[in-house]
Amino acid sequence: LKYSEEQAKRKQLYNQIQETKGNIRVFCRCRPLSREESSNGCATVVDFDAAKDGDLGVLTGGSNKRTFKFDRVYTPKDGQVDVFADASPLVVSVLDGYNVCIFAYGQTGTGKTFTMEGPEHNRGVNYRTLEQLFSVARERSDAFTYNLSVSVLEVYNEQIRDLLATSPASKNRLEIKQTSEGSHHVPGIVEAKVDNINDVWSVLQAGSNARAVGSNNVNEHSSRSHCILCIMVKTKNLMNGECTKSKLWLVDLAGSERLAKTDAQGERLKEAQNINKSLSALGDVIYALATKSSHIPYRNSKLTHLLQDSLGGDSKTLMFVQISPSEHDLSETLSSLNFATRVRGVELGHARKQI
Numbered sequence: 001l002k003y004s005e006e007q008a009k010r011k012q013l014y015n016q017i018q019e020t021k022g023n024i025r026v027f028c029r030c031r032p033l034s035r036e037e038s039s040n041g042c043a044t045v046v047d048f049d050a051a052k053d054g055d056l057g058v059l060t061g062g063s064n065k066r067t068f069k070f071d072r073v074y075t076p077k078d079g080q081v082d083v084f085a086d087a088s089p090l091v092v093s094v095l096d097g098y099n100v101c102i103f104a105y106g107q108t109g110t111g112k113t114f115t116m117e118g119p120e121h122n123r124g125v126n127y128r129t130l131e132q133l134f135s136v137a138r139e140r141s142d143a144f145t146y147n148l149s150v151s152v153l154e155v156y157n158e159q160i161r162d163l164l165a166t167s168p169a170s171k172n173r174l175e176i177k178q179t180s181e182g183s184h185h186v187p188g189i190v191e192a193k194v195d196n197i198n199d200v201w202s203v204l205q206a207g208s209n210a211r212a213v214g215s216n217n218v219n220e221h222s223s224r225s226h227c228i229l230c231i232m233v234k235t236k237n238l239m240n241g242e243c244t245k246s247k248l249w250l251v252d253l254a255g256s257e258r259l260a261k262t263d264a265q266g267e268r269l270k271e272a273q274n275i276n277k278s279l280s281a282l283g284d285v286i287y288a289l290a291t292k293s294s295h296i297p298y299r300n301s302k303l304t305h306l307l308q309d310s311l312g313g314d315s316k317t318l319m320f321v322q323i324s325p326s327e328h329d330l331s332e333t334l335s336s337l338n339f340a341t342r343v344r345g346v347e348l349g350h351a352r353k354q355i
C-alpha cells in the first residue's frame, strides 16, 4: 500500500511539474576558465554544490550568494555528450510532428557556438541532432518515410540573409510572408535536401563560408548576428498515407553583452540597439508563452516573427543560457541569469514558488 501511495504522489508531482513548466525548458551551461584566466589567477564566482538539483549559486560580493533555478545546470566538466543526452528527446520529437526551437543565449565568449556547433573533434548540438534524426528515421523506416531539408539563415541588423543562396539578389533583405493557412515562411530561401550526415556537413560548411563574406572580422560579425539552422521534416506515415510537416530551429544568438557607453557610435550603436531589441523581444515572447498570456508579441522582431509557427502552441522550446565563471564577467553573468529566470516564467522581484 505504501508503495502505491508513493507512486501516486510521484505521479501527481510529475503532472504538477509538467503543468508549471509547460513546453519551455532552460538549461544553464558554464564554460571552464580559459587558460589565460587561470594563469592570471582569476577567481570563479559560480558554485555548483547543488547543480544536480538545477541550482546554480553565484557569489555576488562579500559573503553574498544568489541562487538561480534551472531545469538543468551543466558544470565546466560536463561535455557535449552530457548536454546532448538531455536535448536528444526534444530534437527527436520533430520526427513525431512537433515544432521545436533551441536557442543559445549569452555574452560573447561564453560558449554559445561551442554548444551549438562545437569544434570538429567534439561536435555540438547541431551536428549531433542531425546524426540522431537520420538514425531514428532509419529505425522507423518500416512505418514512416522522412524527407529532411535544411536552410541556413542569419539575422543581422533586423535583416534576414539566406546563407545558402548563390545569387546576391536572393540573399539579402528577405521578407517573411504569411500563407493563406496562416503559417509563416520566407519565399525563395534555399531548402537543401539532405539524405545523410555527409550532405549535412557540406551544407553547414557552405553556410559558414557565406557568413564570412563581406565582413572584416568573422568572429566579431558572428557575435552580432543570430545564426539559424532550420531543419524541415516531411513525414509520411506508411500505414495510413498521412503526411505532416514539422520544423526544428537551432539558433546561435547574437552576444547579449551590453555595449560600453563610450563605444556606442554609428554602425556599432545601430547593431547594439538591434541586438538588444531582438533579444528582449525573444525574452518577451517566451515569457508570454510561459505565463500563458493572451497576447504573444511575435511581431516585435524579425527573429520572433520568423519563428512564430514554432514558438507556442504545442511547440517545444529549449534555451541554453551560457555563462562565464570569471569574476570579471560577474555583471554580464547576472544579467544573463536574470534574463533566463524571466524566460522560465518567473517575473523577477516577485518570483512565484518553483517546483
Ligand code: ADP
Pocket (backbone or CB within 6 Å): 030, 031, 032, 076, 106, 107, 108, 109, 110, 111, 112, 113, 114, 115, 223, 322
Ligand atoms: P560564444 O559563441 O558565446 O562567443 P564560443 O563558443 O566561441 O563563445 O566560446 C569561447 C571559447 O570558450 C572558445 O575557445 C571555446 O572553445 C571555449 N569554450 C566554451 N565553452 C566550453 C566548454 N564547455 N568546454 C571547453 N571549452 C569551451
